[in-house]
Amino acid sequence: MLIKKGSRGNEVREIQEFLEITADGIFGPGTERAVKKWQSENGLVDDGIVGPTTWNAMGLATTDISEKTYVTETGLQIERFYLDKDEYFTGSNPEYLFIHHTAGWHNPFKTIKNWNNDTRGCVATEFVIGGQSIEGDDDRYDGKVVQALPEGGWGWHLGTGRSYMHQHSVGIELNNFGYIKNGRTYVNIEHIDLK
Numbered sequence: 001m002l003i004k005k006g007s008r009g010n011e012v013r014e015i016q017e018f019l020e021i022t023a024d025g026i027f028g029p030g031t032e033r034a035v036k037k038w039q040s041e042n043g044l045v046d047d048g049i050v051g052p053t054t055w056n057a058m059g060l061a062t063t064d065i066s067e068k069t070y071v072t073e074t075g076l077q078i079e080r081f082y083l084d085k086d087e088y089f090t091g092s093n094p095e096y097l098f099i100h101h102t103a104g105w106h107n108p109f110k111t112i113k114n115w116n117n118d119t120r121g122c123v124a125t126e127f128v129i130g131g132q133s134i135e136g137d138d139d140r141y142d143g144k145v146v147q148a149l150p151e152g153g154w155g156w157h158l159g160t161g162r163s164y165m166h167q168h169s170v171g172i173e174l175n176n177f178g179y180i181k182n183g184r185t186y187v188n189i190e191h192i193d194l195k
Helices: 010-019 029-041 052-057 064-068 108-117
Strands: 069-071 077-080 096-102 127-129 145-147 169-175
Touching: 010 029, 108 127, 108 145, 108 169
Parallel strands: 077 145, 096 169, 127 169
Antiparallel strands: 069 077, 127 145
């Protein structure tokens, strides 16, 4: 997880409390300056971004964020945000990998919540990758990788039903709206140029 200018929430509040600055949960310019100063004073790269190294150096890793987030051998950060246990199956034996795109906007957590609350059954992929808002107003989730079910779990991601491919594949959902045609997405949402 990367916490940086524009981030909001409890993790930001924890950082602000640690730095003994106003704890409003909004990572603005003042928080960024305080983080850069603390990083510089503690021999870290003073980029104003709280990633795993800064988070651990601050001693905040004993809180929930460290239990929710893990880093792979290649340095990829993955946040766990599991579906309810009755929303997926167990006993996966992956042989294949499928990449999907969703009409679930840009927030991977919202996509997982929607799966958790829908009535279609165990619809899910193991991983969901966030994107940019097509409205051009939110990039907090761009590239964020979230694990929706524990290793060995599986859900319907190639239609519904218990086909061989479901149980023997890992699904990765990309939060985007697919192709753009005549300035609109395939679900008729107007595209905003993100340049």
